[in-house]
Amino acid sequence: MARRWTPQRMMRLRTIRIASSMVTIVALLLGFFVCARKTVALEVNGETTTVTTFATTIPGFLREQHVKLKTHDLVRSSTPGQLTDNSTVTVQSAYQTTISIDGQQMPFWTVADSAEQLIAFFEQNEVAANRITVDIKNVYNQLTGGLVINADGPVTVIADGKTSIAPNGKLPAASIIDSKGITLGKNDRVSVSKDGSQTILRVERVTTKEITETEDVPFSTQTIVDDSLEPGATEVRQEGRNGQNQLRYRVTYVDGKEDSRELLDTTPLSTPIDRIIAIGPEPVKETPQKEDNSGASNDEVQSAGQSAGNSAGTNNKQSATENNTGDAAKPSAESSPTPSAQPSQQPSAKPSEQPTSKPTQSAQPTQKPSEQPTQQPSAQPTQQPKPTPTPTQKPTQQPEQPTPSNCRLCKPSPSAAQAYAAGAAAQYGWTGKNWEDLVKLWNRESNWLWYAENKSSGAYGIPQSLPGSKMAQFGENWKEDAAVQIDWGLNYIATHPKYGSPSKAWAHSEKYGWY
Known part of the structure; x- marks a missing residue:
């Protein structure tokens, strides 16, 4: 016979279900409590305490224990990555x-x-x-x-x-x-x-002393071209004289020997006077000309042309028409074997043009001696200012990237960067094979060059931080300071859950080509 439903029976069943649910929840909470509860040894600067924690990560554990970390403090754990029961966490304060x-x-x-x-x-x-x-x-x-x-x-x-x-x-x-x-x-x-x-x-023993010294300011030499001088001649128009500046230094002595000096100010005492040298024009280089009548003077050629023109007789009209047609006259003069054709054209057109057009056109040989001296002084001032952009650029470029005063290891050579990293890595306990693998790792990444940059990804610096601005937490001069880059790179390897040591980072780089 089936049991009948009654209110009393329903209440008993509900109570049993609620009680079983509560037991399950308590069991789960108790299991989580037992598994999550850890006993961890915390050592801070040599003082060790044993604490109980439910934290799962080392940073969370340190925050829970109110341990304040500075940027360069070293944190080690016997179980890198996750915090487990019976772990040992060591904190060493850096200075x-x-x-x-x-x-x-x-x-x-x-x-x-x-x-x-x-x-x-x-x-x-x-x-x-x-x-x-x-x-x-x-x-x-x-x-x-x-x-x-x-x-x-x-x-x-x-x-x-x-x-x-x-x-x-x-x-x-x-x-x-x-x-x-x-x-x-x-x-x-x-x-x-x-x-x-x-x-x-x-x-x-370090002492400082202010001293004053006088320094000569050398004069410069100016050169001018004087047409009144003979070609190639020189003449000193003004002797040069050095100027003087008064320099005030702060000199640092170490055990009585000068170690360094700092320039405090400069006071001009006298201005240098330039030396002025005048030079004559360059000698004219005569170019050989073809002469149809060797040894004949201009007067002889002119008189010969006139006599030839007067003796034309019946052909006088024909020669006149040929002289007035420009193109027709040229072939007749070039093809004529006799020398009398060239003198016949010179008196007709060119004598009237010589005083007016030749000085402006500067095409005749008679103008070359006067042209060369006038071009030299005009060319020298225009050529001398051309190199002036280079000195004007240097002062503008240098202040753009000054060496910061708080830069610890600015722009070092690869060997200097490795020497610094050797001591920094040893503080993490990375010697022997770990150090050798670190050298190989950063050789592959950057060849230990502080300015190494991957154009495609933007990774920068010796450890190839991506992006490079991540390294700013270790120093604002991360672009030039190799110490900042190295300190960040070592911390990155130490705190990475997959690495924890250079050897593991190198193994990852060997497998995947990056770390």
Whole structure:
């Protein structure tokens, strides 16, 4: 017998369905809670804490823990990409120091806890450590109260021409300098370098002084053409005299030796006087002319023409008509074998044109000597201004792309860019094969040229950022500053979920042709 429907039975069934749904939801929430809950070890500048989190990414985890990151801070995780249970996240705060590579100074962001470690970063990637000098510009205000010099041994201190040994290299630079009784001036320089196994802390005394010097301003020479002089003759019309400027410099001395000087101002004392030289016209180059009557003077030719014209007799009318028809006269003169035809035309037409038309037409040989001197002075001034656009363009072009004052590694050679990248990559732990693969990767991308640009895609710089403006987060001078480009490229590889290291980025580039 089937059960009858009753209100009580309906309520019991509804209660059972609601209870089962609630159990399912609780089970799902409990499962998600168990799976999403992670225990993560967070290490910030050497201090480690164990925290519980539900974050799935490293940036989200750091925001949750209120860890504020600066641009050059290094973040590492034992599980790159996703955050998993029992991961270890390490944060190292970067600070800026100044290094010199082969005498070229550049600001350098580092996480090193000692100068010895900083120099070792370069050495790990086969950059000679004796080429690197660490300049400590403010030893009393560095991370953790002062930069440690050498955590592994003694330090050689050189100051004021004296050399001494500080046995405890674990002390900050400020403490070592104080222990030696050395008082630093405001502009004194403190640097750390390596000479083989010896770590050297050097103090250089810096003084400045303003000096005044007098500088000669050389005169220039002007050349004019004087028709009254003989062809090829020269005459000094005015002797030249140098001018003088007074220059005021601020000179910087390092340990008593001049290191650099800055020009403060220039005061003219006297104006240079130009030297003026007059030259005669160029000698006339006579061109050989064909003469039908060799040795005959013009008068003889003229008289011969007149006598020939008078002795024409009965043919006088015919010669007159031939002279008045221009085209008919020319063939008769050219074809006539006798020399008497040319003299017969010259007195009839050309003597009347010589005084009026020849000076303006400048076609006769008699005008060549007077024409050549007049053309020379007119041609020289017109030719001299032609090269003037080049000096006028240089000043306009140079201010367009000045070297920025805050540019750390501006327009370097590929070798200088690689030297910088060697130390920066070693701070990520990228040495050995990782460094070799990074060199190959950026050789393929840009040949380590800071100005490399892909015309089709717009990718720019040593790491070929697409677009190049992405690198602006590491510095506004990303177009010229190789340090900005390298710092961005290393961070891009480190934080990319598919890479995490140059070797993985290089493997991707080998497979697909890009990274």
